[in-house]
Amino acid sequence: MLNETAMKPSYELFYWPGISGRGEFVRLSLEWAKAPYREVTREPNGMDEMFAFLRGKRPGALPFAPPFLKHGALVVAHVANILAYLGPRLRLVPAAERARVEAHELELTITDIVAEVHDTHHPISVSQYYEDQTDVAKLRAASFTKERIPKYLGYFERVLERGDGKHLVGRKRSYVDLSMFHLVAGLRYSFPKAMKRVTPKIPKLARLHDAVEGDARLAAYLASPRRLAFNEHDLFRRYPELDG
Numbered sequence: 001m002l003n004e005t006a007m008k009p010s011y012e013l014f015y016w017p018g019i020s021g022r023g024e025f026v027r028l029s030l031e032w033a034k035a036p037y038r039e040v041t042r043e044p045n046g047m048d049e050m051f052a053f054l055r056g057k058r059p060g061a062l063p064f065a066p067p068f069l070k071h072g073a074l075v076v077a078h079v080a081n082i083l084a085y086l087g088p089r090l091r092l093v094p095a096a097e098r099a100r101v102e103a104h105e106l107e108l109t110i111t112d113i114v115a116e117v118h119d120t121h122h123p124i125s126v127s128q129y130y131e132d133q134t135d136v137a138k139l140r141a142a143s144f145t146k147e148r149i150p151k152y153l154g155y156f157e158r159v160l161e162r163g164d165g166k167h168l169v170g171r172k173r174s175y176v177d178l179s180m181f182h183l184v185a186g187l188r189y190s191f192p193k194a195m196k197r198v199t200p201k202i203p204k205l206a207r208l209h210d211a212v213e214g215d216a217r218l219a220a221y222l223a224s225p226r227r228l229a230f231n232e233h234d235l236f237r238r239y240p241e242l243d244g
């Protein structure tokens with residue numbers, strides 16, 4: 001397995017500033033591995049640089065949207081794709097192909113639920129304000145909290161039950177565990193009532209969240225200003241009217 005944490009060039013992460021958002025799934029893995037990385041849009045002129053990539057003014061693959069990662073000449077977009085690339089390099093996935101494929105599959109399922117989270121507050125149009133689509137958002141969120149949260153989290157609980165009960169892939173910490181921590185934290189922030197209802201049914205998932213939150217390798221990051229608090233410009237938003 002590769003270990004490039006100490007190798008140059010360092011990773012460059014591109015994501016919208018001011019929100020943890022989808023960028024956080026990548027950030028958590030980089031931070032856990034103590035990999036050298038730059039958060040480009042948190043630096044002067046960083047936004048110009050990000051838009052240069054999005055407008056095709058830089059070499060490499062053309063990303064559709066942030067987050068994307070630059071590593072040397074390689075430009076990788078989509079959270080699950082970025083983590084599939086980083087996983088072996090950061091020692092955050094087992095070496096066996098089967099485990100890597102399973103990890104990717106689970107991360108893609110996280111991508112799916114994250115898209116549904118987004119659609120609870122923007123069910124009609126990404127470019128319209130939440131306030132202009134609140135009525136439909138309430139309908140969308142009602143089905144998300146009643147049906148989809150229990151279905152997705154129940155599935156992840158069963159994945160834990162089929163494994164060692166503590167890790168989603170293999171018997172060691174993987175990038176999927178780190179992503180699950182952020183997903184559960186975000187859902188608890190956005191939908192506290194719905195999450196309270198489902199919690200008795202997902203004991204292993206709740207313990208995994210707590211284990212990652214208490215992981216010594218993340219302590220410095222979680223206490224740092226780099227870990228941004230959830231807010232209502234973010235992917236995970238707290239609108240009480242959407243929480244049934």
Ligand SMILES: N[C@@H](CCC(=O)N[C@@H](CS)C(=O)NCC(=O)O)C(=O)O
Pocket residue numbers: 021022023065066067077078079080111126235
């Ligand atoms: N499937 C992509 C989704 C990327 C995405 O939707 N990024 C958002 C920010 S979190 C964005 O900037 N979207 C712009 C757009 O869809 O026009 C991933 O998992 O990374």
